[in-house]
Amino acid sequence: MHCPFCRHTDSRVIDSRTADDGTAMRRRRQCPECNRRFTTIETASLAVVKRSGATEPFSRNKVLVGVRKACQGRPVSEDALARLAQRVEEAIRAQGSAEIDVHEVGLAILGPLRELDEVAYLRFASVYQGFDSLEDFESAIALLRAEQEPTGQEPDPAGLGAPPVRGGTTTS
Numbered sequence: 190m191h192c193p194f195c196r197h198t199d200s201r202v203i204d205s206r207t208a209d210d211g212t213a214m215r216r217r218r219q220c221p222e223c224n225r226r227f228t229t230i231e232t233a234s235l236a237v238v239k240r241s242g243a244t245e246p247f248s249r250n251k252v253l254v255g256v257r258k259a260c261q262g263r264p265v266s267e268d269a270l271a272r273l274a275q276r277v278e279e280a281i282r283a284q285g286s287a288e289i290d291v292h293e294v295g296l297a298i299l300g301p302l303r304e305l306d307e308v309a310y311l312r313f314a315s316v317y318q319g320f321d322s323l324e325d326f327e328s329a330i331a332l333l334r335a336e337q338e339p340t341g342q343e344p345d346p347a348g349l350g351a352p353p354v355r356g357g358t359t360t361s
């Protein structure tokens with residue numbers, strides 16, 4: 190690997206460790222010529238197949254740009270966005286394919302984004318799933334509401350549920 194400082198054609202690895210839960214390898218390198226150090230990050234190549242059929246390398250940054258746009262004006266920190274993009278990338282890489290459809294990237298974003306901010310989720314889903322009427326929003330919101338309903342405790346009117354706990358045991 191060329192030194193990014195002096196362009197020397199070789200460098201020496203002085204430390205390697207996995208990063209991002211094993212989906213990346215981070216290497217610390219040193220240039221034997223200028224002695225400066227730099228870090229490289231190695232990930233398995235992952236291609237995204239676009240709607241046109243063309244492929245491009247997966248970019249966590251593109252995920253970040255997309256969710257940041259959906260989160261505009263929402264109380265979501267840049268840190269939370271970065272964590273979300275990382276989660277999305279890890280989920281996609283965990284599938285183990287070298288190539289994924291752009292549609293699956295969108296799907297992988299929906300779940301974590303919904304946990305992060307429901308308004309941002311609706312914005313993202315409206316673009317991603319092509320909402321074109323109020324009804325689309327209404328049904329998406331109804332779905333969110335339905336899933337928010339607390340799972341009410343089953344009433345136990347007769348107290349038939351748990352058997353009474355016996356006091357001590359006696360032996361004869």
Ligand SMILES: [Zn+2]
Pocket residue numbers: 192193194195196197220221222223224225
């Ligand atoms: Zn150098």
